[in-house]
Each structure stands twice: as structure tokens, then as C-alpha cells.
Amino acid sequence: MKAAPFDHVAPASLEQALALLAERRDDAKIIAGGQSLVPMLALRLASPALLIDLNRIASLSGIRVLESGELSIGATTRQRMVERSDLVARANPLLAAAMPSISHVQIRNRGSIGGSLAHADPAAELPAVCLACDATLVAQSRLGQREITAADFFRGMFETALAADEILIAIRYPAWPAGRRSAFIEVARRHGDFAICGIAATVDAGADGRVRDARIVAFGVADRPVRLESAERALAGSRFDPHGGEAALAVAINSAARAATDGLDPRSDHHASSEYRLELAEVLTRRALTHALQGRVA
Amino acid sequence: MMEPRDIELRVNGEQRRGRCEPRVTLVDFLRETLGLTGTHIGCEHGVCGACTVLLDGHSVRSCLMFAVQAEGADITTVEGLAPPGKMNDLQRAFQSHHALQCGFCTPGLLATAQALLRDTPDPTEDEVRHAISGNICRCTGYQPIIVAILDTARGRLAGRK
Numbered sequence: 001m002k003a004a005p006f007d008h009v010a011p012a013s014l015e016q017a018l019a020l021l022a023e024r025r026d027d028a029k030i031i032a033g034g035q036s037l038v039p040m041l042a043l044r045l046a047s048p049a050l051l052i053d054l055n056r057i058a059s060l061s062g063i064r065v066l067e068s069g070e071l072s073i074g075a076t077t078r079q080r081m082v083e084r085s086d087l088v089a090r091a092n093p094l095l096a097a098a099m100p101s102i103s104h105v106q107i108r109n110r111g112s113i114g115g116s117l118a119h120a121d122p123a124a125e126l127p128a129v130c131l132a133c134d135a136t137l138v139a140q141s142r143l144g145q146r147e148i149t150a151a152d153f154f155r156g157m158f159e160t161a162l163a164a165d166e167i168l169i170a171i172r173y174p175a176w177p178a179g180r181r182s183a184f185i186e187v188a189r190r191h192g193d194f195a196i197c198g199i200a201a202t203v204d205a206g207a208d209g210r211v212r213d214a215r216i217v218a219f220g221v222a223d224r225p226v227r228l229e230s231a232e233r234a235l236a237g238s239r240f241d242p243h244g245g246e247a248a249l250a251v252a253i254n255s256a257a258r259a260a261t262d263g264l265d266p267r268s269d270h271h272a273s274s275e276y277r278l279e280l281a282e283v284l285t286r287r288a289l290t291h292a293l294q295g296r297v298a
Numbered sequence: 299m300m301e302p303r304d305i306e307l308r309v310n311g312e313q314r315r316g317r318c319e320p321r322v323t324l325v326d327f328l329r330e331t332l333g334l335t336g337t338h339i340g341c342e343h344g345v346c347g348a349c350t351v352l353l354d355g356h357s358v359r360s361c362l363m364f365a366v367q368a369e370g371a372d373i374t375t376v377e378g379l380a381p382p383g384k385m386n387d388l389q390r391a392f393q394s395h396h397a398l399q400c401g402f403c404t405p406g407l408l409a410t411a412q413a414l415l416r417d418t419p420d421p422t423e424d425e426v427r428h429a430i431s432g433n434i435c436r437c438t439g440y441q442p443i444i445v446a447i448l449d450t451a452r453g454r455l456a457g458r459k
Binding site for chain 1: 299300303320321323326342343344347350353356358359362363364366367410413428429431432
């Protein structure tokens with residue numbers, strides 16, 4: 001349970017880190033919070049010759065709202081800082097709601113937002129929130145900067161669009177539209193464990209009071225977070241305004257929940273069977289939409 | 299084998315130095331290099347919480363970071379909660395409520411509870427349960443631990459009035 005020998009460098013600037021990564025791309029690993037990487041090193045699932053540590057690069061940490069209204073979070077910002085940020089609570093309630101479900105406080109105190117995204121665990125919360133919000137992930141290499149949409153970023157289990165010489169430096173969440181409703185919900189064996197299945201959802205209404213755009217993202221049920229497009233379609237056009245439309249909305253939520261499992265083929269493992277995950281996808285979709293649209297627990 | 303590095307950091311209020319390879323975790327450095335064996339090593343991959351210490355005031359798992367990363371940091375371990383041979387109020391509450399049996403998880407739970415009570419001086423029982431969810435105890439069934447933490451909070455609040 002001891003990591004194999006490696007060398008460790010903690011550059012003071014992003015330029016130094018990028019130059020080093022370009023040179024050592026074949027045998028180096030980036031470390032930020034290390035809360036996923038260090039266990040992998042301990043179990044020797046990874047044994048890089050060099051760790052390039054981003055923790056001394058102050059410019060990579062911080063939370064701010066840009067003039068465009070976007071919420072921008074530096075990649076090495078600690079998860080706990082995101083969780084406790086008033087700015088995040090106002091600028092992206094879905095992200096704020098997801099944070100307490102990420103592991104335990106000791107992990108969030110050290111773990112970074114960018115590290116979780118670059119690690120791309122299919123059962124992780126932060127990738128699902130990025131997909132539900134249409135976030136942009138900003139990657140930098142020595143050659144320049146590249147913006148990657150969340151839909152393009154997550155490629156598979158522990159697999160992202162980051163090239164070997166790129167570092168994820170920031171995440172930008174689009175401005176939160178007025179009137180947007182959202183919900184985050186997951187089921188795990190114990191609080192803090194990886195989710196067996198979870199749902200992150202946002203719902204926007206048009207001027208006519210009907211659902212214009214719904215984004216329902218499931219995680220833990222595929223090799224990456226996935227949008228439940230059939231469920232989104234089932235909800236589209238239903239009346240948002242509960243006055244006089246409560247029963248119709250409940251019908252729409254139910255049909256969305258039934259459509260949630262379309263196209264899903266989750267794995268069975270020692271945490272849960274495929275069938276149980278499908279059942280959860282349906283039930284949690286119903287609960288998430290009920291919470292988001294009717295403001296109560298299903 | 300990599301060339302060992304010199305590491306300088308503050309532990310329990312004292313400036314300390316030591317040398318170790320980059321792959322040595324903070325908990326191994328505390329125990330093996332600095333001789334502070336109060337912090338325990340359980341799972342060594344971030345699951346059990348036994349090795350929880352305070353890093354610049356925040357609870358972290360000392361098996362999930364390397365000693366080289368703690369250069370310049372301020373660490374508090376269980377040895378730093380009270381002067382040698384003494385216990386602080388939280389430790390006394392653990393003792394009087396039988397919040398430990400084998401004691402293996404206790405240093406980690408104390409560090410976690412210490413951080414909780416600093417950030418949340420008057421926690422609800424539910425908040426305490428959530429706060430210690432990352433610390434595994436196989437003896438007590440947790441109930442006495444929760445009682446001890448709540449009792450400490452009450453004592454501190456009463457003392458402040």
C-alpha cells in the first residue's frame with residue numbers, strides 16, 4: 001500500500017508546469033488535490049515517474065462571476081471552498097446542491113473541482129453537473145488554450161478529451177437564467193460513497209409558462225454522465241406554472257420518469273445490479289423533477 | 299529510490315524538519331520521521347479516516363497527501379490537542395461517554411470533531427452524524443461518539459456565556 005517511487009515537482013507558475021508536462025508527458029501525472037490519484041498510487045494502479053503538483057500555482061484557484069454572467073472556477077479550487085461559497089450558491093444552485101454529496105468533508109477540504117473532472121469517474125457528481133449546465137472546460141497547453149464543452153469533454157470511464165500535454169485550468173458555468181429550476185439527487189450505500197445512480201436536472205420555462213428546455217443528466221449508469229433525452233422530450237411543452245396545471249405536470253413528470261431508462265444499459269457490479277440502477281434512474285428522475293418543479297419531495 | 303527531500307513544517311505549534319522520499323505520505327512522515335505515533339494508519343487509501351489531521355486548520359486525510367506537499371504547512375495532530383499528559387474537553391468527553399473502545403479510530407475522530415466544532419460551534423445531531431461520516435469506527439456503534447461531541451459543544455457554549 002505504498003506508492004512506487006516517483007519524483008515530485010511543484011512549479012510556481014502554470015508556464016513551468018506546462019513546459020514540464022510537454023517534456024515529460026509520457027511518464028508524468030498532474031496532481032492537484034490528489035484525492036483520487038493518491039489512492040491509485042497507493043494501490044499501484046498508477047506509477048508515474050514524476051508528479052507535477054499544481055498546488056503552488058495560486059492563479060489556478062478562485063471563484064468569480066465574469067462580466068458575461070458566467071461563473072468561473074479555477075481548477076485547483078478546493079471542493080469545500082465551492083461548497084461554502086455564497087457566490088456559487090447564487091450563481092449556480094445546482095452546483096451548490098451537489099457539493100455536499102461529494103465524499104466526506106476531509107476529502108472536500110483537499111479535493112479540487114478540476115481534479116474530479118479530469119479524473120472523470122463515471123459515478124462522480126461534478127461531471128454530471130457540468131453536463132447539465134452545459135459548462136465549458138478550459139484546457140491549456142504550451143501551444144495555447146482550448147475550450148471544450150462538457151458534452152465533448154467526458155469520453156468514457158476515466159477518459160476525457162484532455163491531450164497528454166494539456167492541463168485543465170478552469171471551468172465556466174453559463175449564467176443561470178432567471179426562473180430556472182433545478183434538483184440534484186443521488187443514492188449511495190452510505191452518505192459519501194460513490195453514487196449507485198444520481199440525477200442532476202435543470203428545467204427552464206418559456207414566456208408561455210411551458211417547459212422550454214429540460215436537461216436531465218444521470219450518472220453512475222454508464223461510462224460517463226449521460227443526458228436522458230427521451231425523458232427531456234417527455235417533459236418539453238408541459239405547463240410549468242402549477243396553478244391549474246398541477247395534475248398535468250404530475251402526468252408529464254411521470255412520463256419523463258418512465259422514459260428515463262430509454263437507451264440505458266448500466267453495468268452490474270458489487271454495489272448494485274443493472275436492474276436496480278435502471279429502477280433508480282426512473283425513481284430518481286421522478287423525485288428530481290418533482291423537487292425542481294413542484295418544490296416538494298416525491 | 300528517489301533522493302530524499304528536506305521538509306520543514308509546523309506541527310502542533312513547533313517548527314519541525316525531516317527528510318523523506320517524495321513518495322512518503324504525510325502520515326508516515328509524522329509517525330516514522332517525526333515520531334508522532336498518535337495519528338493512526340488504517341486503510342492507507344483514504345477510506346477509513348483514522349489518519350485525519352488538521353492541515354492549516356482543515357481536516358484532511360494524511361494518507362492522501364505526500365509529506366513533500368506539506369512543506370510550510372501548519373499541522374495539528376492528536377498530540378497537539380492538549381499539553382503532554384493532559385486532555386482537552388473533547389478528549390475528556392470521549393473518555394466519560396465511552397466514545398472509544400479499542401481507540402484505533404479515536405485520533406482521527408478527535409481531529410474531525412475539533413474542526414467541526416470550530417466551524418459549527420452548535421451543531422445539530424444530524425450535522426454531527428454527517429461530519430463524522432468519513433471516520434469508520436468498528437467498536438462503538440458511533441452513538442457514544444455523537445453524544446461526546448454534542449456534550450463538548452454544549453460545554454463550550456456554556457463556558458462562553
